[in-house]
Amino acid sequence: MFDKTVYLDNAASTRLDERVLEAMKPYFFDTYAVATSEFGYSMGIESKEGLERSRKVIASALGGDANEIVFTSGSTESSNMAIKGVLSALKGKKDDHLIVSRLEDFDVLNTAKMLEKQGYKVDFIDVDSEGVLDLEMLKAAITPQTALVSIQYANQEIGTVQDIKAIADICKEKEVLLHTDATHSFTRLPLDVSQIPVDLVTVSAHTIHGPRGVGALYIREGTPINKWMDGGFQEFDLRAGIENIPGAVGFATAVELVTPEENEQLKAMRDRIIERVQSEISHVTLNGSATSRLPQNANLTFHYVEGESITLHLDMMGFAVSTGSACFSRSLEASHVILGIGGDHERAHGSLRFSFGRFNTMEDADAIIDALKEVVENLRAISPLSADD
Amino acid sequence: MFDKTVYLDNAASTRLDERVLEAMKPYFFDTYAVATSEFGYSMGIESKEGLERSRKVIASALGGDANEIVFTSGSTESSNMAIKGVLSALKGKKDDHLIVSRLEDFDVLNTAKMLEKQGYKVDFIDVDSEGVLDLEMLKAAITPQTALVSIQYANQEIGTVQDIKAIADICKEKEVLLHTDATHSFTRLPLDVSQIPVDLVTVSAHTIHGPRGVGALYIREGTPINKWMDGGFQEFDLRAGIENIPGAVGFATAVELVTPEENEQLKAMRDRIIERVQSEISHVTLNGSATSRLPQNANLTFHYVEGESITLHLDMMGFAVSTGSACFSRSLEASHVILGIGGDHERAHGSLRFSFGRFNTMEDADAIIDALKEVVENLRAISPLSADD
Numbered sequence: 001m002f003d004k005t006v007y008l009d010n011a012a013s014t015r016l017d018e019r020v021l022e023a024m025k026p027y028f029f030d031t032y033a034v035a036t037s038e039f040g041y042s043m044g045i046e047s048k049e050g051l052e053r054s055r056k057v058i059a060s061a062l063g064g065d066a067n068e069i070v071f072t073s074g075s076t077e078s079s080n081m082a083i084k085g086v087l088s089a090l091k092g093k094k095d096d097h098l099i100v101s102r103l104e105d106f107d108v109l110n111t112a113k114m115l116e117k118q119g120y121k122v123d124f125i126d127v128d129s130e131g132v133l134d135l136e137m138l139k140a141a142i143t144p145q146t147a148l149v150s151i152q153y154a155n156q157e158i159g160t161v162q163d164i165k166a167i168a169d170i171c172k173e174k175e176v177l178l179h180t181d182a183t184h185s186f187t188r189l190p191l192d193v194s195q196i197p198v199d200l201v202t203v204s205a206h207t208i209h210g211p212r213g214v215g216a217l218y219i220r221e222g223t224p225i226n227k228w229m230d231g232g233f234q235e236f237d238l239r240a241g242i243e244n245i246p247g248a249v250g251f252a253t254a255v256e257l258v259t260p261e262e263n264e265q266l267k268a269m270r271d272r273i274i275e276r277v278q279s280e281i282s283h284v285t286l287n288g289s290a291t292s293r294l295p296q297n298a299n300l301t302f303h304y305v306e307g308e309s310i311t312l313h314l315d316m317m318g319f320a321v322s323t324g325s326a327c328f329s330r331s332l333e334a335s336h337v338i339l340g341i342g343g344d345h346e347r348a349h350g351s352l353r354f355s356f357g358r359f360n361t362m363e364d365a366d367a368i369i370d371a372l373k374e375v376v377e378n379l380r381a382i383s384p385l386s387a388d389d
Numbered sequence: 390m391f392d393k394t395v396y397l398d399n400a401a402s403t404r405l406d407e408r409v410l411e412a413m414k415p416y417f418f419d420t421y422a423v424a425t426s427e428f429g430y431s432m433g434i435e436s437k438e439g440l441e442r443s444r445k446v447i448a449s450a451l452g453g454d455a456n457e458i459v460f461t462s463g464s465t466e467s468s469n470m471a472i473k474g475v476l477s478a479l480k481g482k483k484d485d486h487l488i489v490s491r492l493e494d495f496d497v498l499n500t501a502k503m504l505e506k507q508g509y510k511v512d513f514i515d516v517d518s519e520g521v522l523d524l525e526m527l528k529a530a531i532t533p534q535t536a537l538v539s540i541q542y543a544n545q546e547i548g549t550v551q552d553i554k555a556i557a558d559i560c561k562e563k564e565v566l567l568h569t570d571a572t573h574s575f576t577r578l579p580l581d582v583s584q585i586p587v588d589l590v591t592v593s594a595h596t597i598h599g600p601r602g603v604g605a606l607y608i609r610e611g612t613p614i615n616k617w618m619d620g621g622f623q624e625f626d627l628r629a630g631i632e633n634i635p636g637a638v639g640f641a642t643a644v645e646l647v648t649p650e651e652n653e654q655l656k657a658m659r660d661r662i663i664e665r666v667q668s669e670i671s672h673v674t675l676n677g678s679a680t681s682r683l684p685q686n687a688n689l690t691f692h693y694v695e696g697e698s699i700t701l702h703l704d705m706m707g708f709a710v711s712t713g714s715a716c717f718s719r720s721l722e723a724s725h726v727i728l729g730i731g732g733d734h735e736r737a738h739g740s741l742r743f744s745f746g747r748f749n750t751m752e753d754a755d756a757i758i759d760a761l762k763e764v765v766e767n768l769r770a771i772s773p774l775s776a777d778d
Contacts, residue, residue: 010423011421011422011423011433014423014631015417015418016421016635018418021417025410028600029404029407032403032404032405033398033709034400073463074631074633075630076618076619076620076621076630077618077630105620106620106629107619107620107621107630110621111620114619212631212632212635213462213602213603214602227503229465230469230496230500230503231465231468231469231496231499231500232465232496233495240465240499241463241465241466242403242463242465242595243601244601246600247601320422320433
């Protein structure tokens with residue numbers, strides 16, 4: 001029943017690539033042993049090799065070493081581990097202060113809010129109307145008690161990309177550790193930890209046509225961090241649990257399948273949507289930065305009409321888009337991201353997020369604009385919010 | 390190169406069943422949306438339905454309700470969440486005392502040890518020479534400050550099954566919450582939470598030919614527990630992170646594929662191994678209970694010879710078995726389980742763990758005994774430890 005649906009929302013990047021599944025299969029059916037060990041038997045060693053090859057691929061995509069990569073169950077775990085693990089390791093030293101941005105995804109934002117409830121001091125740094133972090137406010141917020149700064153590399157919803165080099169340089173100068181949630185930018189935008197002094201990086205497989213339930217945390221060698229998931233001695237004794245080797249292999253394969261040409265193609269679809277919507281539909285606001293933006297993201301507010309209504313109509317026409325972030329699309333609550341860039345509830349509720357993946361085409365982009373024009377026009381004609389009232 | 394290897398260790402149960410992968414495929418390639426929501430579009434609702442159907446299957450296998458099941462990344466996360474989540478929820482009430490058994494797998498054991506380092510009071514309850522928990526010691530250990538008792542249902546290494554009903558009745562009478570790690574018994578032995586008053590149950594997919602990286606935690610309605618993985622509002626706002634829907638569907642399918650006949654077949658292989666080894670090889674000790682035992686587990690110590698040597702020789706002959714637990718097979722450290730039932734280092738190092746899965750046959754069981762007789766005889770002939778010295 002969904003054969004004809006065109007996904008231009010976060011699902012666009014979550015469809016597994018068949019080649020990823022093919023790469024995982026040997027680890028499901030042939031080399032399926034638990035990754036034992038020098039002391040184990042042959043298949044255990046083969047399994048371990050598959051895991052370690054995958055670790056090298058992830059490390060290499062970030063410019064780090066394989067022994068700086070810990071596999072996790074996804075971004076959320078990676079960010080929990082990064083923040084809680086560092087605060088725990090620095091306990092009694094400089095343990096009472098955490099800095100995050102107002103636009104963080106929930107993995108970082110709600111971890112910070114929970115820690116604040118537990119007695120930690122947390123500062124939430126403002127962003128400007130395009131979602132760009134206020135670097136002066138960041139500088140001023142860092143104190144000798146700051147254990148960690150956690151600022152996303154790119155926003156999940158409005159696509160704004162931060163100047164991570166400038167942020168990392170500030171943290172380095174102030175001798176404070178920096179974590180960045182790079183879930184949505186990984187492989188889409190360069191982040192080379194050998195050039196940029198970030199200490200911890202959250203990445204995930206599901207945003208690049210890899211398997212769900214697999215992520216990783218880059219941890220620069222020497223970073224003080226305690227184990228968060230207790231149990232066995234896996235992952236350099238930093239993350240317990242039987243290794244998800246098929247998942248790690250799938251993640252590595254997904255990374256290897258991303259090409260610069262593909263990223264250019266995503267960018268071209270993004271730009272076409274933004275340009276056509278702005279020139280062909282009235283009363284539209286682009287959310288996020290026009291210049292520093294994820295290749296696969298467009299986010300636009302259609303004024304005098306509700307995003308949810310557009311979504312439902314587009315769904316009936318075979319197009320899937322989202323209002324707000326993936327998490328917010330579960331509720332009708334206004335997006336903290338749109339509110340964070342100074343938008344009001346009307347702007348938040350009228351916003352649509354477009355995301356593009358490998359399986360989208362320029363024809364998809366054009367077709368959805370044609371559909372959008374019709375839907376927005378019809379809805380505005382019956383809307384009590386209409387600009388023409 | 391492994392075509393001819395017969396796996397009779399923990400890997401025996403970790404080979405994915407092809408039918409599980411078939412069930413997961415639609416969620417990789419067709420219904421791959423993020424599980425949004427009543428407010429989302431069609432495919433998001435379809436995804437959500439796949440997730441909720443899977444939740445019902447897991448709940449039903451435990452005799453619980455679907456809203457008492459939270460999906461996780463595996464047993465380790467489930468047990469971390471159960472123990473840390475309950476202690477956190479009871480903080481300031483009765484928060485300083487945790488009770489576990491000495492034979493717990495690392496997910497519970499090392500979580501307990503970490504909490505002890507952080508200032509919690511932890512009691513480790515002894516077991517007898519067969520690995521059966523000392524119920525009187527448990528009763529005596531419970532105090533008004535006890536927040537949680539965590540006792541495994543069956544041991545991962547020596548296969549001993551605890552009298553979980555008696556343990557649950559003690560906890561209920563003393564009004565203390567009970568968590569059980571049922572990773573190795575789930576679907577292999579009955580555990581009906583509508584009959585047995587256990588409050589939290591850890592289960593996993595990878596032990597029953599399901600996917601790696603997927604588990605669940607049963608949480609009885611009304612149990613005080615805080616969220617452990619912070620972030621989005623998934624899983625009844627108890628466990629954040631984009632849902633691994635293909636994984637959940639695979640887990641449910643794996644549960645549905647287990648039959649009583651299969652469990653009888655596993656038991657028959659287990660009994661054949663134990664009987665033939667004991668009657669055909671001298672100086673052998675059965676580890677664990679002869680009567681209360683996992684259907685898929687046999688564990689035997691071959692005295693005057695090292696388990697690692699047997700493992701290596703069997704590997705060359707095409708048989709994969711383990712010494713100690715999966716985790717211990719990474720190191721030459723003696724198993725805490727064998728030591729916990731009063732064994733010494735010699736007994737621990739001479740122990741072999743056999744586990745059986747769906748793809749093993751009685752011919753495998755017979756063939757490994759024939760191989761074992763030869764290997765043990767040859768090794769004893771050259772061993773400095775020989776009984777005949």
